[in-house]
Amino acid sequence: MPGQRVVWIVNHYAHHHERDGRATRHQLLAEHLGDHGWRTVVVAAGTDHPTGRAHMRRGRLRERWAGAGYEFCWLRGVDHRGTGLRRTTRRLADIVSFTLLLLVPGTLRGLPRPDVVVGSSFHPLAAWAASLLAARFRVPFVFEPRDLWPESAIGLAGLAERHPLVRVLRSVERRTVDRAAHLVSPLDGVGRYYAERGQPRPFTWVPNGVRTAENDVDVDETSTADETSGAGAPDADGSAPFTIAYIGSMGPANALETLLDAFVLATGRAGAAGGPQLRLRMVGDGADVGALRERVSSLPSAPDVIWDGRVPQDQARRIGQQADCLAVTMHDLPLYRYGVSMNKQYEYMLAGRPLLVAAPVPLAPVAAARCGLQVAPDDPAALAEGMLALAAMPAPDRDAMGARGRAHVLRDNDYRTLASRYAGALDAAASAA
Numbered sequence: 001m002p003g004q005r006v007v008w009i010v011n012h013y014a015h016h017h018e019r020d021g022r023a024t025r026h027q028l029l030a031e032h033l034g035d036h037g038w039r040t041v042v043v044a045a046g047t048d049h050p051t052g053r054a055h056m057r058r059g060r061l062r063e064r065w066a067g068a069g070y071e072f073c074w075l076r077g078v079d080h081r082g083t084g085l086r087r088t089t090r091r092l093a094d095i096v097s098f099t100l101l102l103l104v105p106g107t108l109r110g111l112p113r114p115d116v117v118v119g120s121s122f123h124p125l126a127a128w129a130a131s132l133l134a135a136r137f138r139v140p141f142v143f144e145p146r147d148l149w150p151e152s153a154i155g156l157a158g159l160a161e162r163h164p165l166v167r168v169l170r171s172v173e174r175r176t177v178d179r180a181a182h183l184v185s186p187l188d189g190v191g192r193y194y195a196e197r198g199q200p201r202p203f204t205w206v207p208n209g210v211r212t213a214e215n216d217v218d219v220d221e222t223s224t225a226d227e228t229s230g231a232g233a234p235d236a237d238g239s240a241p242f243t244i245a246y247i248g249s250m251g252p253a254n255a256l257e258t259l260l261d262a263f264v265l266a267t268g269r270a271g272a273a274g275g276p277q278l279r280l281r282m283v284g285d286g287a288d289v290g291a292l293r294e295r296v297s298s299l300p301s302a303p304d305v306i307w308d309g310r311v312p313q314d315q316a317r318r319i320g321q322q323a324d325c326l327a328v329t330m331h332d333l334p335l336y337r338y339g340v341s342m343n344k345q346y347e348y349m350l351a352g353r354p355l356l357v358a359a360p361v362p363l364a365p366v367a368a369a370r371c372g373l374q375v376a377p378d379d380p381a382a383l384a385e386g387m388l389a390l391a392a393m394p395a396p397d398r399d400a401m402g403a404r405g406r407a408h409v410l411r412d413n414d415y416r417t418l419a420s421r422y423a424g425a426l427d428a429a430a431s432a433a
Contacts, residue, residue, distance in 0.1 A: 004039045006112045007426055009144075010130035011120040012098050013049035014042050016065065016072050022313035024343060025146075025186070026120070027072075028211050028415040029422050034069030036423035041111050042070070045098040047077030049122070050249045050286040051310065052091065054079035062107065073111060075101040083290060095123055102129040113137065116426050118184070120144040124172045131179040140429040143180035143201075145190055148335050149173060155333035156252055177201065182429040184422065187339030188364070202432075204425035207365075208341045209413035210350045241277040241304070242391040244356065245323035247316050248344040250286030255329040255378065258358060260296050260305070262383035267301045269388060276391045278304060283319055285310040320351035324398065325390045330359040332377040337361060346413050349405035354398050356390060358383045365413070371405030 009026050017023035030040035046056035046063065054077050056063055065072045078097050080090035101107050114137055119130025127143055134141035150169035153159050159166050177183075177194055183203040185191075191203030244263070250256055263280045270278055282292070282305060289307075296302050308319070320326055326348040330336065336359070345363055348355050355372030357363055358379070366372045373390060375382040390398065 004034065004037055005115040005426075005430065006039050006041065007033070007116045007118060008041045008043055008111070008114040008130070008133070009118040009120060010043045010102065010126055010133070012045050012095070012122050012126045013047070014044040014072070014120075015048075016042075016044075017313070018065070019055060019074075020048055021311075022316075023211065025208055027070075028209070029419050030070035031067075031211075032416050032419035033423055033426075035416075036420055038423055038426055039112065040070040041114070042072045043102070043108065043111075044072060044074055045077035045094065046074040047079065047094050050251055050284075052080035052082070052087065052094075061101070064110075071111075073108065075107065083287070087287065095125055099125040099129045102126070103132060108133075114139055116140050116142060116429050118142045118144050118426075119176065120146055121149060121176075122146060124149040124169055124176065128172050128176045131176050135179065140181040140433045141179045142182045142184055142425060142429050143176055144184050146186060146341075148187070148190075148193065148338060151335040152253075155331070155335050174199070181432050182425055184425040185339070186341035188341075189338030193338045202428060204421065204428070206418055206422045206425065207413060208343050208346055209415045209418045210346050210409055212350070212410055212414050212416075241279040243279045243281055243323045244325055244327055244387055245281040245283060245319060246327045246329075247283040247320055247347070248342075250282070250284050250288050250292060252288060253331070254286070254288075255331045255358070256282075256288065256292055257295060258378055258380050258383060259327055259329045260292060261380035262358075262387060263305065264296065264299055264301045265380055265384035266387040267304060269384065270391070275388065278387065278391065279306065280304060281306045281308060281319065281323065283308040283311060283316055317347065317351060320348060320353060323351075323353055325354045325356050325387075326351065328355060328357045328359065328363070329383070330377055332360040346409050349409040349413075352399075352402040352406040354390060354401040355405065356383070356386050358386070365408055366405070369404045369408035371401045371408065 011026050014026045015022055015024040016027050026042050030042060033040050047054050056076050061076050063074045075098055078090050078094035080087050080094050116139055117130050117134035119127030121127040131141045150166045177199045180201055183190055183201045184206055186208045188205045194201060267278050270276060296305055328345055355366050357372050357374040358377045360377045373386050375386045
């Protein structure tokens with residue numbers, strides 16, 4: 001549209017619905033930023049997260065997709081499917097390759113010239129490279145930390161502050177923030193985090209959210225045999241099992257070993273006490289799937305764990321709507337005191353089902369809506385008690401919890417609304433130039 005400014009959003013693993021079967025934060029924001037005067041170009045890698053699958057055709061360095069008011073530009077990535085050292089090595093190669101391609105003159109030729117560049121730190125090198133692109137075009141840079149680095153490496157990998165990798169990441173982080181005219185993040189404590197580190201910057205909190213237009217579906221009319229996968233099938237006595245579902249990535253950060261151990265405890269206690277039949281539905285993919293399946297494969301509870309694998313986003317939403325509760329598990333890490341904003345918590349709330357949360361900090365929207373039960377993180381016994389407590393709760397009470405969550409997310413976390421807030425941060429950065 002005439003008069004629109006252009007924003008480049010650099011996000012290594014941005015998802016696109018037509019390519020990946022699901023849309024996430026930056027496509028959903030891009031769909032509505034045009035209403036606020038911004039045409040969006042999302043620059044991403046041609047590899048998928050978390051599977052590591054490379055999508056681009058052989059011999060292509062980049063591919064472009066253009067839609068109404070926004071476009072995607074994918075740069076060739078390194079396929080890093082698999083496990084172990086090979087996966088780790090190839091994933092690092094994918095990160096380095098994407099960073100270098102961003103900076104090679106001519107790789108992004110033909111894209112509309114940016115007025116603002118956003119660097120989103122799924123990993124810090126992509127945001128750092130985006131800051132250099134902004135300097136090259138002499139336009140403002142907006143830093144969007146979605147994970148805090150090197151805090152994530154310290155917390156999840158157990159690295160010490162003096163470790164060489166941590167020192168490198170600290171240097172990259174410092175330089176990236178130094179170039180930022182504005183900070184924007186789904187983590188509400190990011191502004192405070194950088195101020196505590198001596199780098200105060202203007203900050204706008206833009207949480208993750210949901211696209212609401214696709215979700216007013218009748219579960220009974222849209223469910224299929226493939227979607228149920230036996231997870232909600234009646235037992236021999238005709239009663240339906242109480243189904244707990246996890247939908248999302250399955251990697252080290254997701255604390256899914258706690259969820260599986262808790263389910264084993266809960267099924268044992270329920271069986272001993274004559275309680276309800278429990279089922280656990282695991283929907284998604286990631287580096288830890290093999291180890292997680294092995295963890296329960298020889299246990300009596302194994303037949304009650306349903307592994308759906310990765311499914312399209314609309315199917316995942318119907319699975320969520322069919323579950324009796326939806327699980328969120330996190331490790332007990334200090335970095336979470338600066339905020340938590342997982343896509344799954346909003347998708348879960350949209351499904352209208354109660355949440356069972358094992359986290360070190362309250363999930364603000366869940367607490368505000370009173371739509372879930374929270375227990376201590378990394379504690380299988382506490383999580384098992386939560387499963388049994390929700391299973392024992394009258395169904396109308398669970399339905400009321402889920403309805404409160406859905407109403408909250410529809411009111412406060414529609415991407416149409418969040419795009420306005422995001423555009424405000426872009427406007428502020430542009431006006432400060």
